Amino acid sequence: MSTRYPTPDIHDLPDDIKAKVLEVQEKAGFVPNVFLALARRPAEWRAFFAYHDALMVPESVGRESGLSKGDREMIVTTTSAANHCLYCVVAHGAILRIYEKKPLVADQVAVNYRKADISPRQRAMLDFAMKVCLHSDEVEDADFAALHAHGFNDEDIWDIAAITAFFGLSNRMASFSGMMPNPEFYLMGRTPKVKA
């Protein structure tokens, strides 16, 4: 299995995209494939990462969120597994392990989040994320009430739903285009010594 679309060379990218890609490479030690795979369409790339950052790095848009970094990656990993998206499960599972400092949690939520070693609050969060992922038309006021009972407010619920919705887009793009996760992701965060 290899990608169905040619990947652009980093040197051919527009300057703003190249700069962001080099910044990521500097930080992570490698360029996650999604950065290059989507760059063949610069306008879509810019919108994708602007949306990504608005949801996943809320402080970058001057917003605080009731979800922790680990919560957000847990939503991504769990719903991406429901969509059978190899790229997102592996890449975001890696980041989830690091943020939660739990080497086992990503595999747990990917296979069956009901058996994962997570808090009841996170379980409620994932129940809602899975409903938005799989049956968004059936969301009811009772779903909001269940989240309120765990201390989530309506902005937190928007975050859960929007992260799920955004990565539903990402999952479909990765799966249809044959995007493969970088080998580096598979091992990240699995031992105390392995860092992002």
Place this chain on the structure above:
Amino acid sequence: MSTRYPTPDIHDLPDDIKAKVLEVQEKAGFVPNVFLALARRPAEWRAFFAYHDALMVPESVGRESGLSKGDREMIVTTTSAANHCLYCVVAHGAILRIYEKKPLVADQVAVNYRKADISPRQRAMLDFAMKVCLHSDEVEDADFAALHAHGFNDEDIWDIAAITAFFGLSNRMASFSGMMPNPEFYLMGRTPKVKA
């Protein structure tokens, strides 16, 4: 059923968003609810509409597409119906009727695209869009071959998939947040006299 989140007043919006909203209002005669409903989070609003325009108005990003305006709206209406998203079926169904100059086609693809009065090329396009919508993990090389046989190239296929993926995001946001379509959409494009 009413929206679950307060809608911002147009006068409280950031200038760039207000300008775009007023431009749409000028053109359409009303402000489609999605423009206000998402504006409560400006950064997400900007990313959403940048992504939207990159896919749905490709000339705005200096790109040509093998899909017609009508093709694109047909993908949105059909896959939004599969996701049971009231807002997108009604709003984009209206635009589809206008672009295709077919007053009946939106209801047809929304209920059962297999019975719609569309071309075999459009039927193949929708078969693929529905696979990306519902079973993106099962996309195979044979799906690409089937589209090539109808004259679609790989950029067209990217367009079909990306439009489907983006509106999958939109569908989930609209459904979870209780976004309702403006009454104006229901009647648009249904008679020769009714225009957008």
Place this chain on the structure above:
Amino acid sequence: MSTRYPTPDIHDLPDDIKAKVLEVQEKAGFVPNVFLALARRPAEWRAFFAYHDALMVPESVGRESGLSKGDREMIVTTTSAANHCLYCVVAHGAILRIYEKKPLVADQVAVNYRKADISPRQRAMLDFAMKVCLHSDEVEDADFAALHAHGFNDEDIWDIAAITAFFGLSNRMASFSGMMPNPEFYLMGRTPKVKA
């Protein structure tokens, strides 16, 4: 898409069927396609419309019903959408708009009845109709209790179930045979000026 079976000429129909067809034409201004499409088998036609009238025009068989005309058409439109039957969604959606005097309600229940502007009593009615439509084997006493709580009695429940069951038959006949809705239906009841 056109019908898979030849449609009989109105002048070749048996007298009783011809009389009924002409009566409908007189009243509606056109002959709904189902009247001609099924007439190629007169015995089945007679049984179909006898059954239809016993459920949908209860006063024609000397019976009163706790369901209003609008309730009945709402059941038909909603469950026909679940069965993806183009003919019934379009034709009965038109009648629903007229009876309920709500130009938007048919599109709402067809796409997602959970988001429709209907009463809690109608919502409960549709929840039950959808269960009979999709999972009739799972109907339990608790479903009856939920309807009783909204004021439906056991005869009303029979009506909901029987209308759902009858149009499940109708949906399958229309879909398999390629029956297409008359263009007139699409616009009926959408404006104050458009009448049945």
Place this chain on the structure above:
Amino acid sequence: MSTRYPTPDIHDLPDDIKAKVLEVQEKAGFVPNVFLALARRPAEWRAFFAYHDALMVPESVGRESGLSKGDREMIVTTTSAANHCLYCVVAHGAILRIYEKKPLVADQVAVNYRKADISPRQRAMLDFAMKVCLHSDEVEDADFAALHAHGFNDEDIWDIAAITAFFGLSNRMASFSGMMPNPEFYLMGRTPKVKA
């Protein structure tokens, strides 16, 4: 589990219904429960049995069918099992055994028609019936071609679809109302000595 609606006394039935019920009792040795359960609404009873006879006893309406009596009951038993309708599987399974003179075939098609001891022509017939039963919106021209290849003509295909559709109605009525099969049906046709 008992029926959810009171069953009328045979002596209280309208004369035409009573006559038919007594005729069936005379022939079968008992009154199948469906005859009494539906009789609480005479108009619906008359339409139901008129429809039933038009499809299942085509000679009663002056029509010949390319389907044998056994073929018809096989469609009913198989699709009623897919709908999990206890009454119809047991009652029509009994008649199927008798018509096909195969004591085992009803249980076979009810559990898994793909393993049943039936002809390839019957297998194609059931494949189509199951598609009409479960996914009627997906019926395509290719389904007609597959049946033509086994010698079915378009009238036979109408018969297969209409029988499936009619018993889909019957299945839903029986399941929702708690109609139970008469004990007599369970054993009928299972041995050479046991007759209808």
Place this chain on the structure above:
Amino acid sequence: MSTRYPTPDIHDLPDDIKAKVLEVQEKAGFVPNVFLALARRPAEWRAFFAYHDALMVPESVGRESGLSKGDREMIVTTTSAANHCLYCVVAHGAILRIYEKKPLVADQVAVNYRKADISPRQRAMLDFAMKVCLHSDEVEDADFAALHAHGFNDEDIWDIAAITAFFGLSNRMASFSGMMPNPEFYLMGRTPKVKA
């Protein structure tokens, strides 16, 4: 439909297997096909029947069970029907009729266990068995609580789950290999005179 694998001759079997097969033949009057069909692989045969006996004949391993013989066969028949396994529904349905002394119960649970003439305790048992059969990943503590409320203890729950799981294996082996039930099973236990 016939078996996809050659059936070994009883005289070619290893002595321990031959002895068990002859013992069954002596008791039942015939050799159930599963005994010969699996015997082509003696090691798997021995493990299969050791597992079978540990669950279905607990006294053979010095264990008592809170489930009756009839309870156990009811679980097998119901879940095997959900898996559409012809062999197990017919063979174990026969034994169920005999143990429960209810000639009708096997057909009832196979078609729709919700309509079967069984106790509320058995209904709860089957609800759990069906969840283990179809959605084992969703089993929750609440499912255990529901069974405790009907008097089942944790060992009984293990029995329900393990019997379901074991026959899920058996169902898949029978279906993939084309194993057919012996004709004798179809009639067993249907009348007071027919014995195992």
Place this chain on the structure above:
Amino acid sequence: MSTRYPTPDIHDLPDDIKAKVLEVQEKAGFVPNVFLALARRPAEWRAFFAYHDALMVPESVGRESGLSKGDREMIVTTTSAANHCLYCVVAHGAILRIYEKKPLVADQVAVNYRKADISPRQRAMLDFAMKVCLHSDEVEDADFAALHAHGFNDEDIWDIAAITAFFGLSNRMASFSGMMPNPEFYLMGRTPKVKA
């Protein structure tokens, strides 16, 4: 999430089971939880591991198999993921990595085997395993033909089906009982230095 049943102490186990457990501990460096979790019922334990070894260690029963050790573990990991069984995906994914000497393959087949870096022959093997896992009633002769085309003979097909069926049992036992994978499994085989 912790196991729902008490785990026996290794010193309380019957001698034959204790010996086997100690042997595994010696070889692997730890006792995989399944060995203790099932040991609370010795007769079931013995049957389970006898079945396991007959399928997964065919040379232990004097049989050769056309499937490699890696093929067998790939079937287990893929179908266990379809059943959302945390224990089996993690434990057998580890062994799969080791046997195939591919640190990435287990995560790939668990999330979406269609995207995994495997041979076309293995892809065909997994297509069949997934059909046996999810729709065993639909297995057809054409499925056998597809496997023959990749060089599998009927004994290999039996192996694929039986391994799938056996681990379907294992998956259900692990999920219902809350069996958790040992932490050691998560990291095994992920780097050249990590061994089983």
